[in-house]
Each structure stands twice: as structure tokens, then as C-alpha cells.
Amino acid sequence: MSLYYVQKFLYELNRSPAVQQAYTADRHASLEGFTLSDEEIAALTEPDIGKLFHLGVNGQILMHFAAFHQIEWADYLQRMRDGIDAYGPVREGVYAMTGYEGVDAHAATLGQESRVADGAGNAGTSTNGS
Amino acid sequence: MPLVYAGVCSHAPGIRGRADQADPVAKDALYAAMDDQRAAIAATNPDALIVIAAEHFANFFMNNMPTFAIGMADFYNGPIEDPAWLGIDKFEAPGNRSLSERLIREVMQTVDVAYAEEWLFDHGIAVPLSFLTPNFDLPVIPVNINCQGPPLTPLHRAYAFGEALRRAADSVPERIALVGTGGISHWPATPDSGKINEAWDRDFLDRWARNDRAALLDYDDAQVYADAGQGGFEIRTFITVSGAAAGSTGTVHHYEPIPIFAVGCTTASYDLG
Ligand SMILES: [Fe+2]
Numbered sequence: 001m002s003l004y005y006v007q008k009f010l011y012e013l014n015r016s017p018a019v020q021q022a023y024t025a026d027r028h029a030s031l032e033g034f035t036l037s038d039e040e041i042a043a044l045t046e047p048d049i050g051k052l053f054h055l056g057v058n059g060q061i062l063m064h065f066a067a068f069h070q071i072e073w074a075d076y077l078q079r080m081r082d083g084i085d086a087y088g089p090v091r092e093g094v095y096a097m098t099g100y101e102g103v104d105a106h107a108a109t110l111g112q113e114s115r116v117a118d119g120a121g122n123a124g125t126s127t128n129g130s
Numbered sequence: 131m132p133l134v135y136a137g138v139c140s141h142a143p144g145i146r147g148r149a150d151q152a153d154p155v156a157k158d159a160l161y162a163a164m165d166d167q168r169a170a171i172a173a174t175n176p177d178a179l180i181v182i183a184a185e186h187f188a189n190f191f192m193n194n195m196p197t198f199a200i201g202m203a204d205f206y207n208g209p210i211e212d213p214a215w216l217g218i219d220k221f222e223a224p225g226n227r228s229l230s231e232r233l234i235r236e237v238m239q240t241v242d243v244a245y246a247e248e249w250l251f252d253h254g255i256a257v258p259l260s261f262l263t264p265n266f267d268l269p270v271i272p273v274n275i276n277c278q279g280p281p282l283t284p285l286h287r288a289y290a291f292g293e294a295l296r297r298a299a300d301s302v303p304e305r306i307a308l309v310g311t312g313g314i315s316h317w318p319a320t321p322d323s324g325k326i327n328e329a330w331d332r333d334f335l336d337r338w339a340r341n342d343r344a345a346l347l348d349y350d351d352a353q354v355y356a357d358a359g360q361g362g363f364e365i366r367t368f369i370t371v372s373g374a375a376a377g378s379t380g381t382v383h384h385y386e387p388i389p390i391f392a393v394g395c396t397t398a399s400y401d402l403g
Binding site: 004007008014015053058059060061067080081095 | 321323355
């Protein structure tokens, strides 16, 4: 597990056209020099957005990686939800701070409704926080 | 010159990038509020605009994360995000290296701050600028507070940083306007994107408008995360503006949750008297 290096690679990809070109040309080769597990390499090269979220990648980094792969906003959100369903709670990082068990369970923990914006419009719920 | 303006606004990328997906009435009301803020700042005839943001791993990463950073360049480029995704074209914003250096030297008397002679603006600065200086013709001094990678900047240090910025702004001959950008409660870029804790937001904004230092600092990160999401960590930028306006009270001009923008969209300012 090397969440730091997963995020470091994505940080560099997000801000550097040269790294983006290298990744496009040869995804595996572009990861050389980063200390990554086989699971992490697979998630970065497929790419498996849900797995990356499960591993703990910050959404502020992950959303740009998804956009780079032409994944639309609503699909990006759904892939993270699917990742939690498939692989379990977020393992580490900021979202693991109080545990992240998925949309419904997290909302229940907070005593809130779980319906959130689906990207298709204003289908969101503002909660009263009670 | 004494600080001429102190306010806050939202910076969520969806405000520009997903504008076409929002309720048009809510979007138009927000855009009008942002234009009011632009006019209010312009009316103070500022020489420069300090933008206190919580950037999102665009320039600062966990290999060398500054608690506080201030830009010190004559120009800045943005947005670092895909322009089509963010809904903001590539731009070059003017800076003022000399002014930055003088501000930094004064801030450093009481607060350890990193300086940066290079800074690619992400949505945390680009979205506010797209409304507040749409022609990119007002020199900008970018400021960052670590609201993203724990351990985060303590809240009382954010307030003290604001006091230092005020002291610095008052010490230079230029007329300085200051805007903090971020939060309030939100779960940006996560499966919970769109969730907004309106009651929590309104309570925070009440503390902010009263500039009640003790109440503003009476949060801990675990509870903020539970109630307001990791986006809630960005209250630091608002609290820094409170420190810069210590002794003044403020007004919330606009607040409305817009889920597709993933945040309760806000504009507010202090009456500096
Ligand atoms: Fe933000």
C-alpha cells in the first residue's frame, strides 16, 4: 500500500502535459519510478476509478484523472459508489478519517437523507443536519 | 493604506463547469450576487486583490506541504484544470512581485509563510477571479492555506494569519482588497457530492458575520468532517478573513445551496468602517 505514490503520480499527471503524453503512449512505463503495488498499478492503468477511491485517493485529484479519461461527472460519481460496493470502505487517507462506508451508510451515520446530486440535474438534497 | 475590502465567496468548479446543469433561477441569483461583489470591490478602487484560497493539489502536494503560502510573481497562469471541464478559458492574471514581497516580509514577522514565484491557479482562485476580475486586469496576490492534506492548518493559526495579513496590508501604500474563497459544508468530488448541510452552514455564517473569534475557532476537524464533509475544512479561508477584519462585523449577501455546484453558494463581506 503506497497511497502517497498513487496520489503523487496523479498529481504529476494532472499538472503536466508531458506526463499525460507519456501515460497515453505507455501507461505502465509512465509509472516507473513510483513505488506502487501491483493492485495500484492495475487501478491506475485500467483505469479503475472505484478502486482508486477505495484505496483512498482524494477526489480533488481523482476527478481530474476521470475527466482526463473522458468520464462524465455523473459517471465519475457512480464509479466511486460502485467501487465502495465492490471493494469495501475507503482504506486510508482523508475519507477514512471517520470511516467511509458508502453513501447510504454514511448518511445514516449522520442522520441525513442519502439522496445526492446524480449529475443529471438538481437531484440533490440539502440536509438540515439534524 | 488601510485594507479597503474583506469578503468571502464560493469557488466550487461546478459554478462555471456545470453551470448549464443548475436550476437557472438559482444560478442567475448566484451570478448576480457575484457581480454585486465585483462591483463592491471595484468601488473601493483597489490596487491589488488578495485571494485566500484552499487549493486542491495543483501546486502544493504532500511532498512539501506549506501551512501557509503567498504568491510572489508578476503574473500567474490558469486554470490548471482542463478549460472545457472548468468552463474557464486559459488566462494570465497580473501579479505584483514587489507588493507581494513587502506583504510577505511583514507577515513573516509573526507567521511562518512559504512564498511561491510560480503558481498555477486552480478553481479555488480561477472561479472567483472569473467573476470578480473577469478581464484579469487587477493584480492578484494568491494565498493558500492547507485545507486538504492533514495535518491541516489549525483554526486559531488561520485567524492569526488573517491578523498578520491585515497588519501587512495596512503597512503598504497600495489599496488592498481581500477575498477568502471556499466551503462551507460540502463533500466535493466524492460519492456524496451534492450533499449540503444548510443548517451547519447558516450557523457558521452567523458566527462569521458576528466575527465571534471564540465561536469561529470552536470546531474540531473530526466533527467538521462528520457534519460538513472534507470540504468543510475550507472554513479556514473564511476564518482568516475574519482575522483580517477583527473588530468588524459582516453581512451575508447571498447563501443558497445548489447541489449540482456541490456547495451552498455564498457571498459575504465585513463592514470595515
Ligand atoms: Fe475547494
